[in-house]
Amino acid sequence: MDSLDLSVLSDVAAWRRCGHAVTLVTVVETWGSAPRPPGALLAVRDDGLVSGSVSGGCVEDDLIARARAGLRAGAAAPACGKPCIIAYGVTREEAARFRLPCGGTLRLVQESVADSAWVEQLLARTASHQLVARTLDLATGAVELSDAVRGQAIAFNGATLTTVFGPKWRLLLIGAGQLSQAVAQIAVMLDFDVLVCDPREEYAASLASGGPGIGRVDGMPDDAVRALLPDAHTAIVALTHDPKLDDMALIEALQSGAFYVGALGSRRNQASRKQRLAEHFDLSETKLSRLHGPVGLALGANTPAEIAVSIVAEIVRVKNGLAGETVAARSSEMGEGCALSSPSL
Template structure:
């Protein structure tokens, strides 16, 4: 499952290859409340078809109508602002008088979309610099902390995964987790030294490695944009990897298991050289309580919790699996 950004770029390439006129629309600035974040993209074809989103739908409708009436005849990139007045904000569905500024870029061979896609297929993080006066594009290496930047001369957008997720254990649950995480723009790695689990496990875009998990955790040099999920239920595989992950700057470390198994795991981890603060970083039983039963529902529960932690959103204790089940059992 591709991320929205990747789906938009692939669609641009497909339409261009088919000889159609295409424009790439990018959110470059917002004021007040806005439905889509800076960097969100939309591809629009000369016949009005769109992929992606820059708003809740009203701005898309206006862009489609504009293309159908006028075509895509821009000589160079254009900046367009919606929602300056209260009436416009209401018309375009921008809440609380929000305002959104877009860059509309007519695409051609000089847009370098195929080359960008090729680099993204190698999991590179790429800065795409668009010269506003000529439409010429240059592709440069980017860092995870880089953000979209607009100057008088150029628009630089960032493409590729900025976050990493290591999943320990190749199984059915990890398939759902990996697929959804890919759509969330994570670079996903699955590690499992057990051949019987690893054989036949495949999700397009995910690297599957035969390695001891703790060795891989050290090799990956986890940073503050990294997350680790241990799913094997096997202490020989999970515990050492969790120990190394908890000592790293990873923003999220979680392990699946029952409340009883989680308590036993914490007791085992206390025997390692972990501080109380490091041990407290472990999410387990992993996920938010939503009554999940199936692997797909459990994956949603886990990624919801992971996303809240990534976005620095505090979660009520009642949403933790341990707390919720304790209340239900009483």
């Protein structure tokens, strides 16, 4: 579940605490070109205020009208009664009417949030970095929460709908400098559970206030990587620009199941790093070839924020299985090492 959709549930919880009636709509299936994936959420308040999106087009207008009609009538559930299935774009004419791109088709589940206890529980569990599966019984409207597993996808069989909430992807950052702060903030918005490791005492205070979705890992970098048990949903990026710290993490990361391993540094730095790791730590050429360095896509980035965008963009590119240019040029080793060294995460 995308972090933006968790924010929809946060709005639902806040609205219900204020006494508003709320209708929730979930994308369950799509065909053709669809702007929002299965699991995307839209919430409609009784006064017409909305949160989230299921299509980005006129489908929202129709759903808002449906929800408000039911709520104005004093119904305890949406206009269709119990949780129900709504389809858009079944015919070419309907796709055109609702401006669905390329003849796309959406199937949605609409429900009333009469009891928001499950919303509060789900938000509390995801806030503590748990993966949570939410199962809706369409016949009764009952909701059940359970533990989810990494990689679990949305499931819909016509009778029950199970969606997964919480960060499915993990990002371990070695270093707590200004660049790490920017990378962490972007990654959290992209549904990554972000962890930061920096054993340097002068960075400890700033790590304590990293922000929502950002956690601290104590200890040395190599221990942090081993304890994380990196899998195919884990990315690891070394950003201290200090070989004594970065290399420790990379030695473990390059031998792990992490889908992405990157390190800050110029091309010359990376060549020296690979030679050092090969000679002193017996890492094979195959393992060293997994290292993304200089880290990030080639965007001509110079500032910490721009470089952070290039790094996260490359991680997403690799996550999505796309090949292509993945090396971002850096102007100089001095620029990388000095301009990005302020402890601010």
